[in-house]
Amino acid sequence: MTRKILRNVGVPILSFVLLLLVWQWVVVGFHVASYIAPRPRQAFLAVTQNWSALWPLILGTIRETVYGFFVGAALGLGLGVIMAKVPVLQRIVYPVLVLSQAVPIIALAAPLVLILGFSVTPKVVIVAWIVFFPVTVNVLDGLTHVDKDLLNLARVYGASRWRTFIHIEIPATATPLFSGLKIGATYAVTGAIIGELAASDGASLALYQEHANANLNTAAVYGTTMVMTAIGITWFLLVVGVEVFATPWQRRTVARRWRRR
């Protein structure tokens, strides 16, 4: 058990530290000018020293990411279920969904601003636009591959379609569903930042970075990138955490004690 925790937590931390070391070593060893790349410490300081200015912007990005993720996940799950249950709809809707992903996200921003203005909504839409697709594809795939014999067994018991769906099909799709959610979680922040770049008029993390860049404040540029990455990783880890919690059978042999229903 402790070995497992060490491997699952220790190794990622180690690779993170290694990354910082390489960064430090490249910048110092190759005498990289500080306006091209700062040392890790300078980037950190650029974040911590401006924390009071950054924090509201970070909150804004988190809000866009999280709202967009939930909208996208719900939409993705719904579309996946509907397409799995109504094959005719699948034939009509699926090509449209594929098409939606072929649209360059940047090119999506301008019409969204025209329609929705500069509020939080266009960013949420962009994030959801990115997130729903892997969820839909995975859910559809999961639902269409539920063991036919298991479904037949449910019929032999005299189970209704609804109960079969809730007690068999949905849990059987848990693994692909979480795969889709994890892919979505990784891209969610990217969507939020693109949205901020293309569709903000006021303050945002993306614009903060643009200003830093314009002012040749290289440390702040790198620092902001680190902050954005941290938001993405945190969100991804939260989704992984929910998966671990929601699918105990994947790594336990005995059920948790309180799991008594």
Place this chain on the structure above:
Amino acid sequence: MTLLELRDVAKTFGDTIALSPTSLAIAEGSFVAIVGPSGCGKSTMFNVIAGLLTPDGGDVLVKGERVNGTTGHVGYMLQKDLLVPWRTVEDNITMAKRLTGRVSAADREEARAVARQYGLGDFLRHYPTALSGGMRQRVAFMRTLVTHQTLLLLDEPFGALDAQTRLEMQQWLLQVWRDTGRTVLFITHDVDESIFLSDRVIVMSPRPGRVVADFANPLPRPRTVDTLIEPAFIDLKTKVMRLLHREDA
């Protein structure tokens, strides 16, 4: 009393005759084994009896009532145990209740009692992935038992087990059958198994399948490993084997 009756039941898939018109009567409380070459329509017959398939011709009667194409009147078990990995052993046993209504405290207690009685009491809170093949099949059988169906259809339930485990499972099944007095229809490819377990051995022809012989099994119960070398056993086995391998001879 006749529990199950098939009257000229037939099933065709496109151009394939999966089951030629077949008639059978199964007495309540009996243990009937069905053997026949692969693809002769044994599983199709079960699917028709269970109501998963509607017969193209003929009638399926349970306790005299026509049940063509309707479900909910048999317990059904396949070679694949079909345990769901996201439920514990206990919750797998109560699966049928969960799918048709509420799982009551009494249902849980019954599941625990059955598991304890048949040697899985220590595994109630385990997930199925932690169990061996034989244990999984036993859980699948308990899940079938607690549906309280009198008629149990078992389609090669031990087909995937090794010889040692299979023999244990056969003796275990006979014990459960004696305890609970259910009616069992049992498909197998193993002639020894069919004779060891049954009161009656039904032999089917190659596709399109129909019943070619219906042997009463004279062997006394309880049966032990010694049963396998009794003259009456060898005699019946010879008859069944001759029928099954007519073409090869």
